[in-house]
Amino acid sequence: MSFLALDIGNTRLKWGLYDAAAPGATLLAHGAVFLETIDQLADSDWADLPAPVAMLGCVVAGDAVRRRVEEQLELWDLTPQWVVPQATGGGIINRYEHPSRLGSDRWVAMVGARARLQAATPEGQPVPPAVVVMVGTAVTVDALDPSGCFLGGLILPGFGLMLKALESGTAGLRVPTGEVQDFPTNTSDALMSGGASAIAGAVERMHRQLTLRCGVAPRILMSGGAAVKLAQILHDREIEVVDTLVFEGLLRLARERSLAVPI
Numbered sequence: 522m523s524f525l526a527l528d529i530g531n532t533r534l535k536w537g538l539y540d541a542a543a544p545g546a547t548l549l550a551h552g553a554v555f556l557e558t559i560d561q562l563a564d565s566d567w568a569d570l571p572a573p574v575a576m577l578g579c580v581v582a583g584d585a586v587r588r589r590v591e592e593q594l595e596l597w598d599l600t601p602q603w604v605v606p607q608a609t610g611g612g613i614i615n616r617y618e619h620p621s622r623l624g625s626d627r628w629v630a631m632v633g634a635r636a637r638l639q640a641a642t643p644e645g646q647p648v649p650p651a652v653v654v655m656v657g658t659a660v661t662v663d664a665l666d667p668s669g670c671f672l673g674g675l676i677l678p679g680f681g682l683m684l685k686a687l688e689s690g691t692a693g694l695r696v697p698t699g700e701v702q703d704f705p706t707n708t709s710d711a712l713m714s715g716g717a718s719a720i721a722g723a724v725e726r727m728h729r730q731l732t733l734r735c736g737v738a739p740r741i742l743m744s745g746g747a748a749v750k751l752a753q754i755l756h757d758r759e760i761e762v763v764d765t766l767v768f769e770g771l772l773r774l775a776r777e778r779s780l781a782v783p784i
């Protein structure tokens with residue numbers, strides 16, 4: 522009797538099968554597939570899974586992709602449910618001008634971050650502010666204050682998109698993938714380090730802004746396929762890389778919706 526959490530980004534679909542639809546549930550199985558192969562999920566990765574009785578997902582890859590995934594979900598007897606960001610919910614107050622236009626993955630990651638920080642804060646102590654960073658196809662850098670209010674956030678291109686833009690707009694930047702270096706001495710390393718510095722700069726700047734706003738230094742929680750590339754250059758600040766941040770948000774929201782799963 523299990524619960525399926527789905528996070529569909531613009532590059533990959535991430536799935537996690539849990540033994541219950543509530544925070545603290547045990548991850549039984551998980552995987553990630555590129556969007557090109559989602560039509561095979563029911564015949565491949567999902568074919569031999571114990572059948573989930575409920576699912577909740579976030580999708581930012583468009584309606585066509587969502588429908589293709591719903592076809593794969595017909596493998597099981599469940600109703601697909603998808604998160605739409607609200608003005609309040611999941612322990613978050615959403616200050617976006619149009620709350621539902623916030624990317625559902627950003628919203629869910631913040632719900633997960635807030636749940637994690639609340640769980641780690643002793644009774645009666647203030648929950649710390651947080652910068653929530655998602656490093657996927659795009660990069661998002663979102664600010665949560667100590668009351669759980671999402672103040673706003675940044676969107677910038679991810680590594681792949683930055684490199685693609687530079688490659689397509691120049692004659693001399695078509696080079697193999699490089700490494701992040703402090704003082705790059707070849708084109709490949711210069712490109713990779715430039716991208717990493719752009720993202721790290723956005724994180725550091727948001728960290729500074731939020732410290733000024735709240736008067737206390739925020740925690741930095743980071744997730745997404747390319748988070749590891751960044752963690753290495755942000756080492757002087759305390760970064761927590763949490764691979765399951767979106768799944769944790771989905772578990773919290775699933776409990777709120779009472780997607781009851783017998784254990």
Ligand SMILES: Nc1ncnc2c1ncn2[C@@H]1O[C@H](COP(=O)(O)OP(=O)(O)O)[C@@H](O)[C@H]1O
Binds near residue numbers: 681
């Ligand atoms: N197997 C891989 N090989 C190379 N890069 C990867 C791989 N998996 C993830 N990445 C990096 O992570 C990004 C995708 O991360 P992900 O969090 O799945 O993004 P999204 O949520 O936008 O689909 C890619 O753009 C790439 O930079």
Ligand SMILES: CC(C)(COP(=O)(O)O)[C@@H](O)C(=O)NCCC(=O)O
Binds near residue numbers: 581623625659
């Ligand atoms: C910013 C995003 C493109 C990130 O997508 P991802 O990198 O996870 O594929 C996505 O969250 C999105 O489409 N957001 C909607 C616009 C907004 O959040 O303002």
Ligand SMILES: [K+]
Binds near residue numbers: 626658745
């Ligand atoms: K994502």
